[in-house]
Amino acid sequence: MPPIRLEGLVKRYGAVEVLHGIDLDMAEHEFTVLVGPSGCGKSTTLRMIAGLEDISAGEIWMGERAVSNLDPKDRDIAMVFQDYALYPHMNVAKNMSFSLRLQKRPKAEIDRKVRDVAEMLGLSPFLDRKPGELSGGQRQRVAMGRALCRDASTFLFDEPLSNLDAKLRGQMRAELALMRQSVKKNMIYVTHDQIEAMTLADRIVVMHGGHIQQQGTPTELFRNPANKFVAGFLGAPPMNFLDAILVSQGGDLMAQGKGFALRLPPALAARATKLAYKQVTLGLRPSDLEYVPDAPEGAGLNLKVIVSEYVGAQSVLICDCGDARVTVEIKSETPIALGETLRFAVRPEGLHLFDPKTEVAI
Amino acid sequence: MTRFSANRLTPYLFAAPAALVMLLALFYPIGYMIWGSFRAWDPSQSITETEFVGLANYARLLADPAFHESFWVTLVFAFSVVSVEMVLGVSLALLLDRKIRGMSLLRTLFILPMMIAPVVVGLVWRYMFHQSYGTINRMLEAVGLPKVDWLGQNPLLSVIIADVWQWTPFIFILSLAALQSLPRSALEAARIDGATTMQQIWHIKLPLMAPVLIVTLLLRLIDAFKVLEVILVLTGGGPGLQTEILALRIARTAREFRELGEAAAMSNMLLMLLMVLTLGMFAFTRWQEARARRLRFTKEEEG
Incomplete structure (x- = not known):
């Protein structure tokens, strides 16, 4: 062989x-x-x-x-x-x-x-x-x-x-x-x-x-x-992509966009600080978001639920985030209502950054 | 009339004019022919003046060596031209089923003979076969071979050559169409399975083309039994009775021998022979349709 x-x-x-x-x-x-x-x-x-x-x-x-x-x-x-x-x-x-x-x-x-x-x-x-x-x-x-x-x-x-x-x-x-x-x-x-x-x-x-x-x-x-x-x-539902700007805040590097500001984990932040540009594309998998009502500042984002697709044990929520759409995968038993604005925590290792021009991962 | 029965009648009403034409143009002459075949009938008589002779015309034919000869010539002619045409036509299709420049022009050239009127084909070949100034003999001479007395010594071979030239394209285009509709991936699978070009033809292409080839063969056979013009122009049936196929003998019996009854009986026999072939073709297509239906049914059953 x-x-x-x-x-x-x-x-x-x-x-x-x-x-x-x-x-x-x-x-x-x-x-x-x-x-x-x-x-x-x-x-x-x-x-x-x-x-x-x-x-x-x-x-x-x-x-x-x-x-x-x-x-x-x-x-x-x-x-x-x-x-x-x-x-x-x-x-x-x-x-x-x-x-x-x-x-x-x-x-x-x-x-x-x-x-x-x-x-x-x-x-x-x-x-x-x-x-x-x-x-x-x-x-x-x-x-x-x-x-x-x-x-x-x-x-x-x-x-x-x-x-x-x-x-x-x-x-x-x-x-x-x-x-x-x-x-x-x-x-x-x-x-x-x-x-x-x-x-x-x-x-x-x-x-x-x-x-x-x-x-x-x-x-x-x-x-x-x-x-x-x-x-x-790869991955279903597919990854969410949001436009973001890198800003320094109290020694931390944050990815900030319309309706969210997320703190980058140290390894990613170290790579991102070397960039010559500040405009990036932020990638978030639907499964890396979790419904946590009291997620601290910089570790979560507020999303307004507009559609909920029930697929059994899991539900897929389609939400508004600023003027972009974000899909979130949650357990079906999570109590949510359409039209509500909920707070979701982001797993730090679930944050991905891409160069908006070349689309290469940072 | 209820709406329901009117609806059911509609298709028949639409078919009626065509049926009427068929009745007048097909069944009336055939009936006339069948009736005439039982009578002693000279062309000067109208059919009502003729005498009923029962099966005498048929009996005379069956005992007539000239009829036997003609029947035999027809069989030899039909089966040889169709076999040669099938082999040549299918081989050509297998050879030309590929993408090369100018292929469409070549294909058009190949089917030209089929588009020429049979009488013209006969005239062209009579010239080509001519003993002293015919193209074929001049070519033979040019390469140092002896001349051949085509129409005198080899009349049946000559008419077979002319017919093969004219009708091979028919088999060629149908085979080519069949070849091009074969599933490409099955042929690719065969290549991966290790089949050589010849093995692909033998084990995959020909079996898959078989349904089309069988219908083509029967169509050609039916046609070959009725051939007239080319032979009439080329040899007129001669020399002797060597190329006197049935269609020609029927014409001569009616006009030269003035035996309309006997000619009608002969036509009937040819008709019956062709009917057997046609029924064979129908049986084949019915069998195929039934098979396709059965396959579809099993597929639906199992989802």
Whole structure:
């Protein structure tokens, strides 16, 4: 299972460059998730690794092997497609065994492999059915099964769950998480869904506009986003962004804006004092706000609740703060009323500052 | 009339004019033909003056070696042209299903033969096949090969070549359309699964194109059984009876031999043969629709 390395990967369609030099190192057996909004180049990157798209510049390494000029079949990969890409005229068993049959493996071996994989995915009763006779979730499993049968060193997933309904998606996500514990392979997974990225990944690679914005473990990216895009993309509900000015007050550095003044924790303050500018963007996750009626000056802010979205154990409040909107995640049992102005405490480690021009984290 | 029944009748009322035309232009002549096939009928007689002879016309045909010959020629012609056209048309489509510059121009050029009137095709090929100044023999001569007496010695082969030239494009455009509507991702999956170009064609493309190919094949076969103009112009059925396909023999029986009854009986036999093919095609499409319905149903059942 060789580690995969992308080196200055560029993709151009005519004069338009859609990927601008992607560098990425993936460790052995790592589950890497490429995540980003549509058009960010994540699928193109995956398809270049698969060999389905030509590479305009750069190189893909699998271990010590440069593979950019190899056919897909020589790259030792298996792939699961968004629309499953099953062969409609073959039954489930034939679909799963197609590559093994092309390799002319012994029939007994093929049968055993198909049986084992079908058993693992709960497909045994459907081996004789054609894809058209299966539900979406079952087809999804067949697509996985076909990849598993191949025994390739690297698995590529191109938005494999996005054609399923929400409930099934959650279920399949859990099964995937379970599967990756038992299957020791390199996995590269493309999705636009940050929840899939957070729950499945060893390493998340956030992409935007043909660039890698940041890569790291889910916790790293969630706690220390490198820029405003990553901060806003990961986490649901998304991070709040407020315009603020840095002011010194009695030896402390405060982020002050319309309707709030928050004291920066020492580490952040130390970084912020070195800045040549005073105008910043303040980032606050909805989950880093807490309803504390007597939160002291500089550690909390007053928000006027205008909408409350009840989602079960949690409620999401949409509030007015000066002329901006702020979302807050609270426990549903917290007694609040619409139209009330409430005081919320901010966890000091939940404060993020961004350069308003470059959007880079401070 | 209640509102309910008026609503139910509306579609039939709309279809009525077309049905009337069909009745006059199709069923009347067919009925006339069937009735005529049971009578001894000279073109100088009106049909009421003719004598009823029962199945005598059919019996005579079945015993007539010239009819057998003609029937055989028709079968050989139809099946060979359709097989060759299928192989060529599908291969061309597989070759040209790609993005290269000037492809749309090439495709237009490829389907030109189909747009030319059959009589013109016949004339063009008669010239090309000509023993001494025909293009083909002059080309053979230029590369040092002996001349071939196309229409004299190889008449059936010659008409087959002309028909293949004219109708391969038909199969080509339908196959190309079928190819381009194949699911791209299934082909990509096959590439990743390790299928070579030939294996992709054999295991994925052809099976997925099969429904279109089968209908195309039956359409072409039905058409090939009725071919007339090109052969009439190229060989006139000769030499001897070597290219006298059924349509041509029917025309000759009616006009030269003045046996309208026998010609009608022959037409009926051809009609029945074509009916079998057409029913085969209907059965196939019905089977396909039923299958699609069943699939949709299972899908809805399981959500």
